[in-house]
Amino acid sequence: MTPPTAGSEGYADHDGKVDYGPFAHLTVPNTALYRSVMRVFTEAKERFAVHLRPEDVYAALAAPERPSDIEALTKALDSLADWGNLRADPDTARVTTPEDFYRKRFIYQLTQAGEAAEAALGTYNAALGRRGELQAVALHDIVGQLRALVVIAAQDEPDPAKTHLTLVALTERFIALADNARAFMGSLQRTIDLHGVEVDAFLAYKDRLIQYLERFIQDLITLGGRIAALIGTLTDQGDVQPLLRLAAAREAVDAAPDEAEQAEDEAYRRWQVRWRGLADWFVSEEGRESQAGLLRRRALGSIPQLLSVVRQLNDRRAGRSDRSADFRVLARWFAEAPDDAARHRLWRVAFGLHPARHLTVDGDTLEARTADPVPAATSWQEAEPVRISPQLRRTGSYERRGKPRRVADRTEARRQLAELAARQVRQTARARAALATGGETRLSRLGELDPVAFALFLRLLGDALSTWRPGMTRTVATSGDGSMEIRLTALDDGTRAEIRTPAGTFRGPDHLVEIVDLAEIRQDGPAPRTPPEHPKDQEDTDG
Template sequence: MTPQPAEPAEPDRTEPAESSVRTEPSGNPAYAPFAHLTAPNSALYRDVMRAFLTAKERFAVHLRPEDVHAALPSEHRPAAPDAVVKALDSLVGWGNLRADPDTSRVTAIEDFYRRRFIYQLTQAGEAAEQALSVYDEALGRRGALQAVALHDIVTQLRALLVIAAEDEPDPAKAHLALSTLTSRFEALAENARAFMGSLQRTIDLHGVEVEVFLAYKDRLIQYLERFIQDLISLGGRIARLIGELEEQGRLGVLLRLAAAREAADAAPDETESAEARAYARWAAKWAGLSAWFVSADGREAQARLLRGRALGAIPQLLAVVRQLNERRAGRSDRSADFRTLARWFAETPDAEARHRLWRAAFGLYPARHLTVDADTLADRAARPVATSTPWAEAEPLRISPQLRRTGSYERRGKPRKVQDRSEQRGQLAEIAAKQAEEIAAARARLATDGTTRLSALRELDPMAFGLFLRLLGDSLATWRPGMTTTVTTSNDGTMEIRLTALTDGSTAEIRTPGGLFRGPDHLVEITDLTPGTPAREAR
């Protein structure tokens, strides 16, 4: 058992309690405002502090005990106001609140000798509640994969390109565009981390109801697939826009303009240092944005890692669904069997029944060559034999003649018929073969005989177009400023793409059943790396 922090003794209410008087059993008075979390009646202390925070939002500084009692939730409100007064005094002792004499309602000399106080939050108490609010918010946060944030990042990067092209960029526009860009990026990164963490807990079924998981698994998989497609198409565009900004050589100017505008309100003697610190912060934010979308030597972009993690989560989710379906179908599951057996043991009426269940479950029978049946056990119960009795003096046990002849006590019946599942296996094999043929056809459709233009692809079916988008996203994610050619392989290692930029400003158009895909034309060489292909053998 962990020791509970003792509640402070009730202060002498003839003098106002000082907010600096704080005691904490651990010996560190700086953390005394958190002592109410582990003290008895911690729920009441939390409700009291929330009442003060709510009052502060309404610009109410002081509260009387009766005001606090009325502000508490009805389901947690003590019947006697004295309990609230005691809680207020304890919080004063810990430094969360400050008590001042209440002289506003004094109408007689006798009232000066009565203990009347008004309470207000201390700086330490308010800081503790803000920290607890952040903790509660982070604990309940699930996060999301924000495809809209990707579109916003593209928009702000384009705005920065326009601002950077001006002879004298507007500091206000530059600062606003950079602030919006970094804000959307930080929200995207933080939500992605929170979502992937909650997704892993879902895959592991930690703190997740099985029925809830089965109900929303399809929507979750569709959600992942949609975000992956957006990340492939927009991630490469973002990487290219970042490269264009860095190639212009005007990025440092924009960052310094934002830093100078941010440091404009600093004290006169701290203007230079404040501007330097602000510039360092903006440079670090831009480096984080670039590292998230652009791969460097020996380091993959975080967007690519996120895409791989999201792609890997889909088969893991399907494996969990398959495992749950197998459990529901009644297949062998040792953990479920042991839980059922434990429930049976708990429901047995007496020790004799528990022994019978133990023997039936684990087969702890006597030697197999001895015929010990229910009659034998009943006879031994009626005429017990001491365990120290020698075998020669004990009553003999009869051996089955069949056991002496065949070596087996029980008659062997007809073996159980094995269910033929060849038809189902054939159907699964047919589906797998069809999918493999479609993927192979898509790779063959994309594979180029040497170097060609993107515009030469002309038209692609959905399977080939999806594979093409993944290849294009992988190649654009490795694009760095100053590069004209990049070479990369797909995540599964079956395709290689070599992409070279053109300077003629031409445009490529690829028609798909879903619409028209348009972008700058490039020289492209796509090679099928699977064994047995002509391109592979030529290499």
């Protein structure tokens, strides 16, 4: 394949292999000048300017990026044309004499390959600089779209267009949420590690970052369980597969007649993968935690890490000693040591480089070594032997001889673990049944709870109180696995509640509480149509 020449537009040979010549300006000297010139042509294209003369490019370049004379710029333009980024055409518009006709004058235009290279570099820079964000609004949107799907699934004949549009909006919001969360957690880890982060800037915005994390965690606790419950409702009742089939059929309408069935099957498989990804993100299974749970745990863990980084920075500014400061001081001592002997002594003192304790040197050995010193370069074969204490023979390493141990049979242990897991599932089910109030009641009327039910109650109460804001009198929260929902209402009568447990008595202000077993509702019948608590959810449901 011949290299691209000036004015060439094709960058694939007969075998279909692509030539990456338009990226050659990134690995040569004067890369900054080439990037500036290409930026000028990209900006000119946005203004619908097709051709540029060297004088136009020279005037458009900023002062720090502008070469000393226009001849250096012309050479750069010719190099870009040789690589395929630009196309050079003879400039005959300013020819007035025969001498001008034979003089080398060109006007330059951005090629398709050059434009594609600039777009790729822009995407690369955007991905590197992307910080991401934790989108609490996307959680509200996902709840609204899932509720709309529940309403559509309850119809005798769901509308294909409305079903398809709802699923498209749901997957778009979910993909944006997942991508931004992944980018944000990556940038957060770089912030914790202080990679590419200014210390003063980090200290200036760490309070806002922690508040941002706490607010998103509260929204994830409130809405994550609700999303898991809605996904479980659609999946357990078998409503989602017909909806996915409707969306796939609508996407395959414009396919060729002989490819319609295959296109519908492929679209259906794509929708199944998307739905499975959504379910895995919010719904935990046995032996696998959901991505939302992992994100919640990671965000919770990052808060003490951020505080630890702040504490370390404050310690450094206050002059306190840490390991890195100790190593810097030790390095300075090594540099200031007068000779190698002093450096060896410093090494032994700092790192505990002492003789082996199982080797003994008595007075006779020392006198013999003093009388007849042994140079360090002497081979061990020629040197006098070193006497080793017999203690090493009695307490040294011992290797067991004989046949290897038999492989242990873990069948009984696995059976016991399975029985333990089944027993825990039954205990949790009994605890959910014991906590389900069947309506609104007072905390003081819950009575006595066993340890399993009390632990589940504390988790529910913690989820509800984590969403409480000043001025609120009522809140609703869902457990992380989407199996329980608690509705808590404050009372102003000043009464106190007591919940007795085998370990003691739990006391606190009395509230009205309603605990609903969502898993039991999904097994018995369709989920109740509850109005959304968030105004945005109401708008999405109506839509």
